[in-house]
Amino acid sequence: DAKTTQPTSMDCAEGRAANLPCNHSTISGNEYVYWYRQIHSQGPQYIIHGLKNNETNEMASLIITEDRKSSTLILPHATLRDTAVYYCIVKTNDYKLSFGAGTTVTVRA
Amino acid sequence: GAVVSQHPSWVICKSGTSVKIECRSLDFQATTMFWYRQFPKQSLMLMATSNEGSKATYEQGVEKDKFLINHASLTLSTLTVTSAHPEDSSFYICSARAPGRGETQYFGPGTRLLVL
Numbered sequence: 001d002a003k004t005t006q007p008t009s010m011d012c013a014e015g016r017a018a019n020l021p022c023n024h025s026t027i028s029g030n031e032y033v034y035w036y037r038q039i040h041s042q043g044p045q046y047i048i049h050g051l052k053n054n055e056t057n058e059m060a061s062l063i064i065t066e067d068r069k070s071s072t073l074i075l076p077h078a079t080l081r082d083t084a085v086y087y088c089i090v091k092t093n094d095y096k097l098s099f100g101a102g103t104t105v106t107v108r109a
Numbered sequence: 110g111a112v113v114s115q116h117p118s119w120v121i122c123k124s125g126t127s128v129k130i131e132c133r134s135l136d137f138q139a140t141t142m143f144w145y146r147q148f149p150k151q152s153l154m155l156m157a158t159s160n161e162g163s164k165a166t167y168e169q170g171v172e173k174d175k176f177l178i179n180h181a182s183l184t185l186s187t188l189t190v191t192s193a194h195p196e197d198s199s200f201y202i203c204s205a206r207a208p209g210r211g212e213t214q215y216f217g218p219g220t221r222l223l224v225l
Contacts, residue, residue, distance in 0.1 A: 034213075043202045043216035044153065046111075087152075096143070097204075097214055099153040 004088045009104040018075040020103055022088030025069040030092050033064060035073045037084040038102070044087065047073065078107045112136055113205050115217035122193055123225055129189045130220045132203030138183035139205035143214065144176070147200040159186045193224045 005023040012018040024033065034049040048055055048062045050071075055062045061074040075082055087102040112135040122128050132142055140161050145153040157178050158166045165178035177189040186205075190197055200221050204214040 036216075038153075041200075041219070041221075043113075043115075043204075043219045046213055046215055049213065094212065096155055096158065098155070099145075101152055 004090055004100060006086075006088050006100070006103045008101065009106070011106050011108055012075075012078050014080060014107050014109050015077055018078040018082065018105060018107070020073040020075075020086050020088075020105065021070065022073070023070045024088070024090045027068050027090050028092075031090045032092070033062065033068075033071050034089045034091065034097070035060070035062065036087045036089065036097075036099075037082075037105075038087070039081075039084040044099075045084075047086075080107050080109065083107045111207050111213070111215040113203065113215050113217040115201075115203055115220050117220060118218060119221040119223075121223045121225065124194050125192055127189055127191045128193055128222060129187055130201055130203075130222075132186045132188070132205070132217055134184045134205040134207075134215075137205070137207050139186075139207065140183060141206045142180060142186040143204045143206075144178060144186075144188050145202045145204070147202060147219075153202060156188075190222065193222070195224045198222055198224045 032049050032051050035047040036044040038044045048060050050062045064071045083106050085102040085104050114133045116131045142159040144156045146156050147153045155168050156171045159178045159180040161180045161183050167173045180186040200219050202219040204216040206214050
């Protein structure tokens with residue numbers, strides 16, 4: 001599976017959009033980009049995933065660059081409950097998830 | 110939809126005893142479930158892949174005789190930590206893969222194990 005690079009941490013203001021970057025320059029054509037988050041002392045929560053096209057659901061939007069070497073997760077209106085560690089993972093559908101260190105996002109009032 | 114539960118949510122046991130953790134997919138059938146372990150301030154580490162009706166596949170370095178996995182039905186997988194020791198104290202998390210949802214994995218809430 002391709003490795004990903006994410007910033008260690010970031011702060012964002014409550015009510016503003018949070019843009020979380022992820023680099024995956026060695027991604028293969030059949031690998032998806034998955035985003036999960038883990039709120040303290042809980043199991044990870046699935047957020048969104050995509051292959052080539054941008055995706056949006058009730059939680060977030062995923063923007064994937066045309067060359068697929070990077071992506072951005074957008075939380076449109078961050079709340080204090082969005083404070084968590086966010087993991088960007090690339091993998092094929094039938095392969096295992098491999099969690100890196102992720103980005104620790106702190107939403108401040 | 111795609112809810113995964115774990116039981117118990119936390120357990121304290123004496124060294125040398127065995128502990129069983131259950132993982133259930135509540136609203137879908139999961140032919141594949143996964144077991145992870147997470148130590149404080151670390152990321153999740155995959156321990157094993159559990160396939161319904163067959164033997165589990167363990168990751169390198171995980172003792173299969175110590176961490177017994179049974180996936181007897183399409184909605185239930187169990188992890189038994191045998192002869193638990195203090196170093197087995199950790200946060201154990203399962204996930205289930207949901208067919209038809211892009212093979213996305215959905216996670217349980219985790220089980221915190223403390224071995225005294």
